[in-house]
Amino acid sequence: RRFHVAVVGATGAVGQTMLSILAEREFPVGKLSLLASERSAGQQVEFNGEKVTIQDLATFDPAGVEIALFSAGGGISREYAPKFAAAGAVVIDNSSSFRYDDDVPLVVSEVNPEAARNRPRGIIANPNCSTMQLMPVLAPIHREYGIERINVATYQSVSGAGQTGMEELGKQTAQLLGFQEIEPAKFPVQIAFNLIPHIDEFLDNGFTKEEMKLVWETRKILGDDSIQVNPTAVRVPVFYGHSEAVNIETRKKISVEQARELLAAAPGVKVVDERRAGGYPTPVTHASGTDPVYVGRIREDLSHPRGLNMWVVADNIRKGAALNAVQLAELVASGG
Numbered sequence: 599r600r601f602h603v604a605v606v607g608a609t610g611a612v613g614q615t616m617l618s619i620l621a622e623r624e625f626p627v628g629k630l631s632l633l634a635s636e637r638s639a640g641q642q643v644e645f646n647g648e649k650v651t652i653q654d655l656a657t658f659d660p661a662g663v664e665i666a667l668f669s670a671g672g673g674i675s676r677e678y679a680p681k682f683a684a685a686g687a688v689v690i691d692n693s694s695s696f697r698y699d700d701d702v703p704l705v706v707s708e709v710n711p712e713a714a715r716n717r718p719r720g721i722i723a724n725p726n727c728s729t730m731q732l733m734p735v736l737a738p739i740h741r742e743y744g745i746e747r748i749n750v751a752t753y754q755s756v757s758g759a760g761q762t763g764m765e766e767l768g769k770q771t772a773q774l775l776g777f778q779e780i781e782p783a784k785f786p787v788q789i790a791f792n793l794i795p796h797i798d799e800f801l802d803n804g805f806t807k808e809e810m811k812l813v814w815e816t817r818k819i820l821g822d823d824s825i826q827v828n829p830t831a832v833r834v835p836v837f838y839g840h841s842e843a844v845n846i847e848t849r850k851k852i853s854v855e856q857a858r859e860l861l862a863a864a865p866g867v868k869v870v871d872e873r874r875a876g877g878y879p880t881p882v883t884h885a886s887g888t889d890p891v892y893v894g895r896i897r898e899d900l901s902h903p904r905g906l907n908m909w910v911v912a913d914n915i916r917k918g919a920a921l922n923a924v925q926l927a928e929l930v931a932s933g934g
C-alpha cells in the first residue's frame with residue numbers, strides 16, 4: 599500500500615534531505631504534497647525523476663494526507679501540525695514545539711520505537727539533532743551499566759541553522775579571505791574561523807535552550823528522570839555533521855573493551871576507534887552525507903573510577919533530523 603505523504607518545509611535543508619531519503623529508501627509514496635511558504639509556491643522539485651510543484655502551506659487543504667513530515671520551524675508546527683492531525687494525518691514533527699508534551703512521543707527509531715505507537719494527538723516528535731545522535735550510543739550502555747551522569751560539549755555544524763546558516767558561513771569565509779568586512783545576520787557573531795558558545799535562546803538558569811534540550815530529551819527518550827546531564831552547546835564553522843565530546847559516569851564500571859563490544863553491536867552505530875592519525879571519525883571524513891552515528895576516542899576517564907570518554911559524530915541533517923523522521927514514517931507505515 600502506498601501513502602499520501604506531505605513534506606512541510608520541502609525547500610529547506612532538512613526538507614530537501616527528507617525527499618532524497620524517502621526516494622533512497624523507497625518509501626511507499628503514493629501522492630506527494632510539498633509545502634513551503636508562498637515565496638516558494640510554484641517552484642518545481644524533482645522526486646524519483648518526476649517534477650512536483652511546491653504549494654503554499656497557508657492555502658493547502660490537508661484532507662487525505664496520511665503522513666506529514668514537518669520541518670519548517672516551531673511556529674509553523676504549532677499552527678499547522680494540529681490541523682494536519684485533525685485531518686487524519688500522522689504528523690512527524692522536527693521542531694521542538696511538542697517534544698516535551700507528555701502526550702507526544704519523542705522517538706529515536708533504534709532506541710524507543712515502541713513509544714511511537716502511542717500518539718493520542720496524532721503527533722510524533724523527532725528529537726533535537728544533538729540528542730538524537732547520542733541516544734543510539736548511550737541507550738545500550740544505560741541498559742547494561744546504568745548511566746548516572748553525562749557531561750557533553752557539542753560542536754554543531756551550521757546546517758543545523760538551516761539553509762541560511764550554510765549560506766552565511768560560505769559568504770563570511772569568502773569575504774574574510776578577500777579582506778572584506780563581514781556582517782553577522784543569522785548567527786549572533788562571526789561564524790567563519792570562529793566558535794560560538796550560544797545556540798537557541800538563553801534561559802533563566804544560564805543555559806541555552808539548545809543545551810536544555812539535551813537534558814530534557816535524554817531523560818524522556820531513555821525513560822529515566824534520574825540521569826544527570828551537564829551540556830555545553832557550541833556552533834562551529836563546519837557545514838555538515840555535529841560532533842560531541844562525551845563523558846559518562848556509570849553505576850557499574852564499563853571498560854573500553856566492553857564499550858567497544860557493546861557499541862559494535864548497537865543498531866545505527868559504527869565504531870571507528872583506532873589510536874592513530876585519522877583513526878577516529880570527523881564530520882568531513884566520516885559523517886557528512888552518511889547515515890550512521892560514529893563513535894571513537896573511547897577511553898577511560900583518568901579522574902573518575904566509573905567514567906568513560908567518547909567522541910560521537912553524525913550527519914545532523916540525516917540521522918539528526920531527516921533520516922530519523924523517515925525511519926519514524928516507516929514505523930507508522932508498517933503499522934507501528
Ligand code: A2P
Nearest residue numbers: 607608609610611634635637638655670760761
Ligand atoms: P521557504 O523556502 O518557502 O521559505 P531552513 O531550515 O533550511 O531554513 O528551511 C525552512 C523551511 O521552512 C523552508 O522550506 C521554508 O520555505 C519553510 N518555511 C519558512 N517559513 C514558512 C511559512 N511561513 N510557511 C511555510 N513554510 C515556511
